[in-house]
Amino acid sequence: MIYCESVSNPLLEIADLEALSKLAKKHNTPLVVDNTFSPLSIAPAKLGADIIIHSLTKFINGTSDCVAGVVCGTKDFCLALKDVNNGAGMLMGSTLDSLRAASILKNMRTLHIRMKKHSENAMYLGQKFEKDGLRVVYPGLKSHSGHEVIKRQMNLEYGFGGLLTLDVGSLENANALMEMMQDKKLGYLAVSLGFYKTLFSAPGTSTSSEIPLEEQEAMGLGDGLIRFSIGLDNDIHRTYEMMKSCMTHLDILKDVPAQV
Numbered sequence: 312m313i314y315c316e317s318v319s320n321p322l323l324e325i326a327d328l329e330a331l332s333k334l335a336k337k338h339n340t341p342l343v344v345d346n347t348f349s350p351l352s353i354a355p356a357k358l359g360a361d362i363i364i365h366s367l368t369k370f371i372n373g374t375s376d377c378v379a380g381v382v383c384g385t386k387d388f389c390l391a392l393k394d395v396n397n398g399a400g401m402l403m404g405s406t407l408d409s410l411r412a413a414s415i416l417k418n419m420r421t422l423h424i425r426m427k428k429h430s431e432n433a434m435y436l437g438q439k440f441e442k443d444g445l446r447v448v449y450p451g452l453k454s455h456s457g458h459e460v461i462k463r464q465m466n467l468e469y470g471f472g473g474l475l476t477l478d479v480g481s482l483e484n485a486n487a488l489m490e491m492m493q494d495k496k497l498g499y500l501a502v503s504l505g506f507y508k509t510l511f512s513a514p515g516t517s518t519s520s521e522i523p524l525e526e527q528e529a530m531g532l533g534d535g536l537i538r539f540s541i542g543l544d545n546d547i548h549r550t551y552e553m554m555k556s557c558m559t560h561l562d563i564l565k566d567v568p569a570q571v
């Protein structure tokens with residue numbers, strides 16, 4: 312199979328799903344896409360993916376109170392996963408509790424509104440931080456290497472997603488900034504995403520720490536990289552001002568007067 316993430320974790324690279332689908336079909340192999348970072352904004356099935364997987368733990372549930380996942384494919388494929396004798400779903404015990412499934416389904420009813428707000432807020436912060444001279448990666452910015460590809464394959468109304476990264480130069484800076492932002496109640500230091508509050512983590516020492524250091528360097532994953540899952544803040548300008556204050560206070564952003 313060809314296996315990819317539509318928006319990759321943590322570097323937010325964009326997979327060209329149409330091109331991958333053509334390649335997969337040419338070689339008669341299935342294209343499997345993890346669409347956890349971009350529900351609604353990217354619809355991999357429409358771009359030729361055969362199997363789509365989502366962590367429900369993140370945006371789709373949206374309340375950071377469960378661990379769950381979903382596999383979407385043809386009816387035959389999904390029934391085969393549940394085959395009592397040899398289905399992978401049966402053998403690995405991945406049957407979701409029915410009450411929890413119903414609870415996730417209820418939360419999913421607001422996904423469209425939440426995705427729009429996550430995207431709007433992330434775009435606002437991405438543009439502001441880029442203007443301030445920070446190293447920002449956000450697929451909605453023209454400077455992003457996958458900007459044209461995502462524009463071609465996304466549902467524009469849901470925006471470019473809620474994830475962005477900032478490189479603040481060193482792990483010390485990253486840790487100090489995250490702790491300060493948490494103290495100021497701007498969000499939580501946590502490895503999940505898709506919550507109503509902003510969540511931040513340093514992937515090099517958390518979710519991607521299993522990748523050897525040399526490989527992290529080669530792929531552009533510096534230890535000062537912070538991954539943000541931007542929340543549903545009503546006043547994102549206020550959030551921006553507070554984040555900027557933290558960065559100025561810690562000398563990450565120079566030439567801007569500190570207010571903390």
Ligand SMILES: Cc1ncc(COP(=O)(O)O)c(C=O)c1O
Nearest residue numbers: 320345347366367368378379380
């Ligand atoms: C892109 C992606 N897919 C899948 C998962 C797995 O999710 P879960 O926490 O629901 O096992 C994660 C978790 O971080 C993820 O980032």
